[in-house]
Amino acid sequence: MSVGALSASVLATHGDDFHKGVEKLLEVWQGLHCDQVFHADRGSVASQLLRWARAFTLGWAGASPPKSLLDNSPLGELLLEHVDFDRLNDIVGHCALKAFAITASSYETGRAVTFYRSGRDIIPWTRARRIGRRCRLSARHVMASSALPLVFPAIALDGVYYGDGALREHAPLSAAIHLGCDNIVTIGARDGKPDAPAEKPDAPYPSVGDLGGQMLDILFNDNMDADIERLTRINDTLEQLSETARQEARLRPIGITSITPSRDIRVIAGEHADELPGPVKTVIGAMGAMKAPFVLPSYLTFEPGYVNALIDLGYKDAMTGIDGLLAATVSSD
Numbered sequence: 001m002s003v004g005a006l007s008a009s010v011l012a013t014h015g016d017d018f019h020k021g022v023e024k025l026l027e028v029w030q031g032l033h034c035d036q037v038f039h040a041d042r043g044s045v046a047s048q049l050l051r052w053a054r055a056f057t058l059g060w061a062g063a064s065p066p067k068s069l070l071d072n073s074p075l076g077e078l079l080l081e082h083v084d085f086d087r088l089n090d091i092v093g094h095c096a097l098k099a100f101a102i103t104a105s106s107y108e109t110g111r112a113v114t115f116y117r118s119g120r121d122i123i124p125w126t127r128a129r130r131i132g133r134r135c136r137l138s139a140r141h142v143m144a145s146s147a148l149p150l151v152f153p154a155i156a157l158d159g160v161y162y163g164d165g166a167l168r169e170h171a172p173l174s175a176a177i178h179l180g181c182d183n184i185v186t187i188g189a190r191d192g193k194p195d196a197p198a199e200k201p202d203a204p205y206p207s208v209g210d211l212g213g214q215m216l217d218i219l220f221n222d223n224m225d226a227d228i229e230r231l232t233r234i235n236d237t238l239e240q241l242s243e244t245a246r247q248e249a250r251l252r253p254i255g256i257t258s259i260t261p262s263r264d265i266r267v268i269a270g271e272h273a274d275e276l277p278g279p280v281k282t283v284i285g286a287m288g289a290m291k292a293p294f295v296l297p298s299y300l301t302f303e304p305g306y307v308n309a310l311i312d313l314g315y316k317d318a319m320t321g322i323d324g325l326l327a328a329t330v331s332s333d
Contacts, residue, residue, distance in 0.1 A: 002146035002164060005102050006075075009083045009142055015097025028082050029311065034277055034302045038072040038152070045070070045279035067153035069283070075146065079139040089136045093119015099179040102137060103165030103172075104144035107154060112168035114175040115141050115157075125178050129168055132178055148216070148299070166219040173227045173254075183255035183328045186228065187314070190221045191261045209289025213296040231256055257328040262317050265310065269298035272306035 010028055014021030034040040048066050055065035092100050101116035112130040116122070117137055125132040135141075144155035144162035154161040166172075176184050206214075235253045238246055246252070270292060273281070280300065281290060289296035318325065 002142075002166075005142045005145040005165075006079070008100070008102075009079065009085075009088065012092070012097055012100045013082075013084050013088045015088070015091050015100075016095035018096065024082065026311070028078075029307050030304065032302050032304070032307055034280065034300070035074060036078050037075050037302045038070040039074065040070075040277035040280050042279045045283060049283070069151050070280075072143075072146075072152040076139055076143055079142055083139065083142075085136075085138050089117055092117045100137065101132075101175045101179060102141045102145045103169050103175060104141065104147075104155075104157070104162035105165055105167035105169070107161045107163060109160075110168060112165060112170075113162070114165075114178075116175070116179060118179055120180060122179060127171075127174065130171065130174065132175065150212075151300075164219070166223065170223050171227050171230075172224050173231055173256075177254060181254065182252070183257070184231075185325065185328055186224060186256070186258045188221070188224070188258060188260035189265060190217070191264050193264075207288025209284060209287035209296050212287065213289055213293075213299070216299055217295060228256060228258060255328055257321070257324045259314075259317055259321055259325075261313060262320070263313055264293075265313075266293045266295055266298050268309050268313070269301055269306065270294040272301060272303065272309065273297050275303035275305050276301055 006028075007025055010025045011018070011021040014024060039045070048069060048071065051064075051066040052069075054063045057063075059065075088100065091097060098120065099116060099118040099122070101114050103112055103114045105112050110129065114130065114132045115135050115137060116132055118134070122132075122134070124134055140155055140157060144157055145165045146152065147154050147163045149163050149167065154163050156162075173184055173186075231254055234251065235256075238249075238251060238253050241249065273290060273294060276284070276297060284290050284296055284300070287296070
């Protein structure tokens, strides 16, 4: 699940009362369980697996596979319970919340589409493999943004199917810049340290779970890291230019503050892997992912022990970088 889209939607619903939004967000996450995000019971998981098996063996006879490995329809119910999208759309531009955006990837065009709401007259943009589209936002936009390929089903918006926004968003900071941000705060999902090489030269062949986990890591982390580096280089270049040259280049410096975990989240996921529902553990184990580095479980564990460990880590890391966060807030005002 794209935690950013869910968290941002909850906060945006209370864009006129940030403290209330944070309290609500904490309430949502601390009470979360896997079965509120996807069907995790034995019957549902077994049904999906049987449909896959039937498609593999009887595909020639017309048997079709399920749309995804897991059914995340409970996420839609969770969103409608905690996010008032009518209120969200109406308050944008009329309070501290100046704009709100959700990005999803079109399976038809191969583009990252940023669906946005803004209090300013921002012209929809078109760039290589990414566009901006003004609209009223809904729970389906969040569902589309969080539709992990193969894991969760694609979502249709205006007759076009979409998947997770990270699939095609090679410049994840661009939407915020187009919407007028002068200072950006990013929250990373990895500690930024490269993995140590294997101690044994004869490492086992990577399992399907290993490959799937690494693909998710690439989608969610590598593009963000690369875009932060790109923005930093542009800022450094702009510092060397005169004001006239900056205006001619049609570029402006953008402040960037990044918070990265001080501890590897995958290690924390491994410590709480037993919290996963039994049927889900069975499936992930069959894929060879219920072992270190626990990449796939780190994306699919929505249980109190793991979630609260991440909340505690996030609070600690935010307080460590509080000076930078306050400076970004003050300069934004």
